[in-house]
Structures are given as structure tokens and as C-alpha cells.
Amino acid sequence: MQILGLSAYYHDSAAALVRDGRVVAAAQEERFSRIKHDPAFPSRAVQYCMEMANNSPIDYVVFYDKPFLKFERILETYLSFAPKGFATFRAGLPVWAKEKLFQRSLLLKELKAVAPGRFSSEQLLFSEHHLSHAASAFYPSPFEDALVITMDGVGERSTTSVGIGNGADLQILRELDFPHSLGLLYSAFTTYTGFKVNSGEYKLMGLAPYGQPRFAQTILDNLIDLRPDGSFRLDQRYFSYCTDLKMFNTRFTELFGEPARRPEAQLTQFHADIAASIQHVTETVVLSICRAMAKETGQKNLCLAGGVALNCVANGKIAAEGLFENIWIQPAAGDSGGAIGAALAASHLHLKLPRSPLKPDGMASCALGPEFSQSEIEDILNHEGAKFLVVPDNELWQDTATALANGEVTGWFQGRMEFGPRALGQRSILADPRDPAMQKKLNLKIKFRESFRPFAPSVLEEDAADWFDLSFPASPYMLMVTTVSEKHRNIGEQEAQARDNIIDMDIPRSDIPAVTHTDFSARLQTVSHQDNPRYYELLQAFKKTTGCPILINTSFNVRGEPIVATPAEAFRCFMATDMDRLVIGNCVLKKSEQNQSLATEYHLHQEAD
Known part of the structure; x- marks a missing residue:
């Protein structure tokens, strides 16, 4: 049984494929369209999911919310505040009349454009927005039963909901409604x-x-x-x-x-x-x-x-x-994850498929997007005019770790693309967290964004407790903030509080200053061999070289741009920034060896986020 889940028409449109209750593939449309938070129908994400269906039939398509319920809420809101807001209501009504209220027809039209003759109206189902969110959190979790809390801006009308998941069942117990959000x-x-x-x-x-x-x-x-x-x-x-x-x-x-x-x-x-x-x-x-x-x-x-x-x-x-x-927190907790939740809700609540929780969870480390073979990578890089060496695995880890220890900022493109807003070691920019100047360099020269913005540390899971104050066993999806442990701090609590302001933001506070925020906090990603074996090996090599089991991990993109999805996009981003090195699969590219005529300033054309 294969089910295609969709989220679209608000922000972060996405598609996901669920097979027999297991998440097989998922991708956001922005990665293909290159439009940040793209709200359009996820045509290319759907196409990718269909390719991952192995030419087998897709039994149902499930949309992540119910447009009629949302329109009821909008109409009730207008009536509650009328005549105030009439101009806004009048301006939006034609869009609702043309698209939103007839979304079944619109969705079928878009699906038929992607795959003519593959989908019928009988295959199209609709889930409720907060149920989709709740399902995306509970069903991939490793728990047999759990409290499930969803909090967002607004769905159809709910803004906060509480439910209970038990086995394959999931019930929403209570909700808080718009406009209280x-x-x-x-x-x-x-x-x-x-x-x-x-x-x-x-x-x-x-x-x-x-x-x-x-x-x-x-x-x-x-x-x-x-x-x-x-x-x-x-x-x-x-x-x-x-x-x-x-x-x-x-x-x-x-x-x-x-x-x-x-x-x-x-x-x-x-x-x-x-x-x-x-x-x-x-x-x-x-x-x-x-x-x-x-x-x-x-x-x-x-x-x-x-x-x-x-x-x-x-x-x-x-x-x-x-x-x-x-x-357990759904890594794609926003609307993109609604595509996964809609498909899982249909699997277990509509079709009554049984559920067996997976360990560590059912999200496959978020590595749910497209990947490229080594031969494909080499062909693409040759087409782009890139100069590279192919390095075997046993040399790649140490070679890259040594470069990072020497201060090189490195683009790291490996395996399947991550689903959700975080780069987790598949489409990442990496650097040495021990360098006090690295945070500002990455912000201003690589990401082209505000200098105050912090960076996240990736740490070997077995070393996390030595470097950070942990109240949780692991944080593989970079969804928990903790603090750097006291033995690795350079200044005391009292001095830190006195310098807890924008003026003193550049003062080093720990042995890993580039990932230590002004209050000693850090948004932590723990990495195990099971999560991401190639990234784990790199972290191991960096620890062997430096004694530090931690790397800066930030998303492979410039400000205002979605995370890169292809080797060609990775190379262009590499050539538009001050990155020193790029590793794609087993291909190693050094900036100093590239044809400088290929350098661009495409980041100047990205809309500020």
C-alpha cells in the first residue's frame, strides 16, 4: 500500500511517500524550484516521490488540511470583526473562489499534469491540519504510546492541540482555536x-x-x-x-x-x-x-x-x-512535515494498517531526498568545468579533517538530501568550532547574513556528555538547545551575564567559541554511526586530529536560498562564496585549483530572508 502525502498553497510545500506505514521518501518543493519556502503545488517533489515508488501504483493521495474548514474560519472571523477588514476579505475572496474552495479539482489537475492518467478523484483524501501535524510526530516516533502536542500559527481553525497516540490509534483530545495562537x-x-x-x-x-x-x-x-x-x-x-x-x-x-x-x-x-x-x-x-x-x-x-x-x-x-x-520531535515540524503526517494518518486511521514503532525512529535520519551516484557526480562536475580529485573513503575522512583543522571552510555533500529545515551532514557547510573568528567569517563571507546569528555544533554522540550539559540522551535532528559544560568554558557565569549583550557578542566564551552562544547555549546535533556513517567517520577523524569531536554544521546555501539539492548547485554556491574546499561524494575540489572565471556573485540576487 503506497500513499502520497501533499502539503501546499501556504508555505514550505512538500510531498512524501509512505509505503505500508513506513516513510520512504520526502522532499520540499523549494529544493527543486529554488524558491525559498515555495508555496506552489509540489510538482517536482511529487515526481521524485513517484520515482521512489518503483513504478508501483500509488493507492491514495492525501492533502494535509481541509480547505472548506479553513474558509469557514476566515468567513467567521470576518463576520466577527465586520465591517473592519472588509477590504482584505474582498481582495482575498476571488482567490478562495477560484482555487481554495475547489481544491479537489485543482489538486487533480496538478496531479494529472505530473502523471497523466495515474490519479482519479476517488483516490484523493483530505486530512485535518493539526491531525496531520500530530500524525507526523507520533507515528514515526519510537513510542508505543505518547502525549502529542501541536502548536503553530493556525491550521483550519486550531492553533494548539493535544492528543494521545496509542499503537496505531491517534485521537485529538482538545484544541485551542484562532485567533488565540x-x-x-x-x-x-x-x-x-x-x-x-x-x-x-x-x-x-x-x-x-x-x-x-x-x-x-x-x-x-x-x-x-x-x-x-x-x-x-x-x-x-x-x-x-x-x-x-x-x-x-x-x-x-x-x-x-x-x-x-x-x-x-x-x-x-x-x-x-x-x-x-x-x-x-x-x-x-x-x-x-x-x-x-x-x-x-x-x-x-x-x-x-x-x-x-x-x-x-x-x-x-x-x-x-x-x-x-x-x-521525540518531528524534524520537519512545520508545514512541510504535514505531507508525511497526512500520508501516515491515512495509513493508520483511514486504512487501519498496523503500526510497529521503529528504533531509533521512523524518519531514517531525515535522509529521505534524492541522491547521486559517484559516476553522476563526476559527470555533473565535469559539465560544470570543475577540477577535482577522486579520493577513496579511507583517505577522504582524514584528508578533509586535516583541512578543517587548518581552518578551511568545507562544503560537504553526501548521500540522500535531508528533509526539513536542518542540514544534518548530507548538505552541510562545515568548519572548525575552536576558531574564535569562524562564526563571524561564516556569517559574513559564506552565508552573507547577519553577524549575530549562531551556528550549531555536530558532536559524536558518545562524546556529547563530556562537552555539553545533557538532559536528553541524543539530539540527532538539531532540535534541542543545551549549554556547553563548565569545564570547557573560558569565562565564569557572572562575567558572561555582564557581557550578555550585542556589544560583547564576539568575546570567546569556551573552547569551542564559534558554536557557543552568549549564554553558553548551543543548538546541538549528536551524530552516531547509525544516523550518518560518513559524517560520523569525518567527526572521528577530526577528533583524532585535534582532540575535539565537534564540527560547526550549517546548511549548504547562502542567505535567502534553499539548501542546495544537486552537485551543480553545490559547485555554484562553492564558487560564489569564500568556501575553501568542497567534498561531493568522493570528489574533492579545492578553491585554489578552480577556474576563477566560473566564480559568481549570485548571492546578490537572492531575496533577503
């Missing part, structure tokens, strides 16, 4: 600090440690009414997302005393304090929900999904709280 509250502050919604939330989270949460109580007193059971309500007098295309109004800006920051304008300590404040409130709300649900249900396992589940700082706080024995 933790995701939209966080997005309002994302916009207020000058970043893009559905893109800049990572920046806001990264900015927070440079500030003090001096506005947290202001937010709790005025914007959000948080109840003891974790439920909450937002005071809509401060927001305009119900009636306009803007997130907040002048009452909101007056509350904090400064106008919204313009994109790309100077960041100040005020913005860092705002970021710290909303991050603190977010953690408070998330922990309140988890505490209440842990007490009510008695569940020892927790699964998380939805965009808020990508807030890895909050995730780390949940783990540190010790409310649950085990936590």
Missing part, C-alpha cells in the same frame, strides 16, 4: 523586530540570548492571558492579523515605546531585549501546557510538531524540566 504571537514579534514571518523566527530566537527579558511581564500583563492549565487568550486590541495583512497595530508599538524596526536596519539592545522577552513568554506558555498535560494524562512520552516545535530553546527547557521520560 502562540505561533502568531511569536510571528508578531518577528515582524516587529524587522524579520519575515515564516522565515525570521529563527533569527528572533538567535537574537534572544543577547537581551534581557525586561518586557516579558508587559507581554503577560497586556497581550496574553495565560491560564494555569496552559490555555490562553490573546487581547486582539493589539493585533490586526484578523482584519488586515499586518500582524499588529499602533497600540502594540505604543506598548513597547518604539516603532517597528525596518528590515535590514541596525539592531539595537532594545531589539535584543524584545527578542529575549517573547522567547521567555513562549517558554512559559509551552512549559505551562506541558506541565498541565503531563499531570492530567500521566503520559511518560511526549511528541511535538507544528512550527512552534522548531523553537529548540523551548524544547531544551521541556527536556530540562524532566516532565517526561522521553521526548
Whole structure:
């Protein structure tokens, strides 16, 4: 039984293939179209999934939400606020009338364009948005039973939902509805600090440690009414997302005393304090929900999904709280993961297929995308005019580790492409975390992005507890934040707090300063041989060379661009940046040996994220 899951038409469109309840393939459309967060129908991702179906029939296609329910919510919202917002409603109505309300016809038309004669209306199913998220979290988890919490901006109408998974069954117990949304509250502050919604939330989270949460109580007193059971309500007098295309109004800006920051304008300590404040409130709300649900249900396992589940700082706080024995978070927790969840929900809830949890989980280390054979890589690089050497595995690890130890920034392209927002060692840019100047170099000369943004460490799983304060056994998907252990810190807690600001951001704080944030935090990826054998071997070689089992791991792209998907894209990115070395499969490319006429500045044409 093969089921194709789809998410589309909002952001991060994706397709996923599930075979007999197992995730076989998944990819985001942005990787093929090269449009960041592409919302279009995922034609090329569907085509890839169909290729992975091995020419066998696809039995059902499942869309990740129900458009009619979403339209009901929009209509009810307009009626609640009418006549305010009529202009926005009138402008959006033709789109709904033409596309959204007749999505079955639109989806069938798109599917037939990809594969004429392969799909019929009877094969098309629809899941609910939060059920898709919940299914994406529970069914691939290693748990027989679990509490499942989904938090995002909004689905059809739900913004937060709580469910229980047991075997093949999954039931949503309660929901919090629009307009009361933790995701939209966080997005309002994302916009207020000058970043893009559905893109800049990572920046806001990264900015927070440079500030003090001096506005947290202001937010709790005025914007959000948080109840003891974790439920909450937002005071809509401060927001305009119900009636306009803007997130907040002048009452909101007056509350904090400064106008919204313009994109790309100077960041100040005020913005860092705002970021710290909303991050603190977010953690408070998330922990309140988890505490209440842990007490009510008695569940020892927790699964998380939805965009808020990508807030890895909050995730780390949940783990540190010790409310649950085990936590598993869907790596593609945002809308792209809804494609996986929709297909899994259909498998187990509609078709009643049995479920046997997999260890360590059912996401195959997120290596679910396309891959290239060694001969294909060589052909593509030759076509691009690249100069390279083919190095056998037993030399490749040590050769690359030595280059990294010597300060070379290295592009690393191996195996199947990752699914989700994180590069996990298949499409990564790697560097030495011991170099105090490396964080700024990577931001400004490689990624072409804001200098404050932190980088994540990849560490050998068996060495993680020696370098980091762990409240969880592993973090293979880079979804948990912890702190660098005290024995590897260079300054004390008191001095760190005194220098916890934007001005002192460049002061080295540990033996691995390039991945140590201002509060000693780090967004950790643990790597085992089972997770990623080639990346594991490289980390082992780097440890043998330097004594340090850690590398900087950031996504293989420049700012505003999706992660590279092909060897050709990797080579062009390599030639447009200050990367020193590129390793694709067993092909090793050195920048100094390339034809410099192939260098470009294509990053200048990428839209800022």
C-alpha cells in the first residue's frame, strides 16, 4: 500500500511517500524550484516521490488540511470583526473562489499534469491540519504510546492541540482555536523586530540570548492571558492579523515605546531585549501546557510538531524540566512535515494498517531526498568545468579533517538530501568550532547574513556528555538547545551575564567559541554511526586530529536560498562564496585549483530572508 502525502498553497510545500506505514521518501518543493519556502503545488517533489515508488501504483493521495474548514474560519472571523477588514476579505475572496474552495479539482489537475492518467478523484483524501501535524510526530516516533502536542500559527481553525497516540490509534483530545495562537504571537514579534514571518523566527530566537527579558511581564500583563492549565487568550486590541495583512497595530508599538524596526536596519539592545522577552513568554506558555498535560494524562512520552516545535530553546527547557521520560520531535515540524503526517494518518486511521514503532525512529535520519551516484557526480562536475580529485573513503575522512583543522571552510555533500529545515551532514557547510573568528567569517563571507546569528555544533554522540550539559540522551535532528559544560568554558557565569549583550557578542566564551552562544547555549546535533556513517567517520577523524569531536554544521546555501539539492548547485554556491574546499561524494575540489572565471556573485540576487 503506497500513499502520497501533499502539503501546499501556504508555505514550505512538500510531498512524501509512505509505503505500508513506513516513510520512504520526502522532499520540499523549494529544493527543486529554488524558491525559498515555495508555496506552489509540489510538482517536482511529487515526481521524485513517484520515482521512489518503483513504478508501483500509488493507492491514495492525501492533502494535509481541509480547505472548506479553513474558509469557514476566515468567513467567521470576518463576520466577527465586520465591517473592519472588509477590504482584505474582498481582495482575498476571488482567490478562495477560484482555487481554495475547489481544491479537489485543482489538486487533480496538478496531479494529472505530473502523471497523466495515474490519479482519479476517488483516490484523493483530505486530512485535518493539526491531525496531520500530530500524525507526523507520533507515528514515526519510537513510542508505543505518547502525549502529542501541536502548536503553530493556525491550521483550519486550531492553533494548539493535544492528543494521545496509542499503537496505531491517534485521537485529538482538545484544541485551542484562532485567533488565540502562540505561533502568531511569536510571528508578531518577528515582524516587529524587522524579520519575515515564516522565515525570521529563527533569527528572533538567535537574537534572544543577547537581551534581557525586561518586557516579558508587559507581554503577560497586556497581550496574553495565560491560564494555569496552559490555555490562553490573546487581547486582539493589539493585533490586526484578523482584519488586515499586518500582524499588529499602533497600540502594540505604543506598548513597547518604539516603532517597528525596518528590515535590514541596525539592531539595537532594545531589539535584543524584545527578542529575549517573547522567547521567555513562549517558554512559559509551552512549559505551562506541558506541565498541565503531563499531570492530567500521566503520559511518560511526549511528541511535538507544528512550527512552534522548531523553537529548540523551548524544547531544551521541556527536556530540562524532566516532565517526561522521553521526548521525540518531528524534524520537519512545520508545514512541510504535514505531507508525511497526512500520508501516515491515512495509513493508520483511514486504512487501519498496523503500526510497529521503529528504533531509533521512523524518519531514517531525515535522509529521505534524492541522491547521486559517484559516476553522476563526476559527470555533473565535469559539465560544470570543475577540477577535482577522486579520493577513496579511507583517505577522504582524514584528508578533509586535516583541512578543517587548518581552518578551511568545507562544503560537504553526501548521500540522500535531508528533509526539513536542518542540514544534518548530507548538505552541510562545515568548519572548525575552536576558531574564535569562524562564526563571524561564516556569517559574513559564506552565508552573507547577519553577524549575530549562531551556528550549531555536530558532536559524536558518545562524546556529547563530556562537552555539553545533557538532559536528553541524543539530539540527532538539531532540535534541542543545551549549554556547553563548565569545564570547557573560558569565562565564569557572572562575567558572561555582564557581557550578555550585542556589544560583547564576539568575546570567546569556551573552547569551542564559534558554536557557543552568549549564554553558553548551543543548538546541538549528536551524530552516531547509525544516523550518518560518513559524517560520523569525518567527526572521528577530526577528533583524532585535534582532540575535539565537534564540527560547526550549517546548511549548504547562502542567505535567502534553499539548501542546495544537486552537485551543480553545490559547485555554484562553492564558487560564489569564500568556501575553501568542497567534498561531493568522493570528489574533492579545492578553491585554489578552480577556474576563477566560473566564480559568481549570485548571492546578490537572492531575496533577503
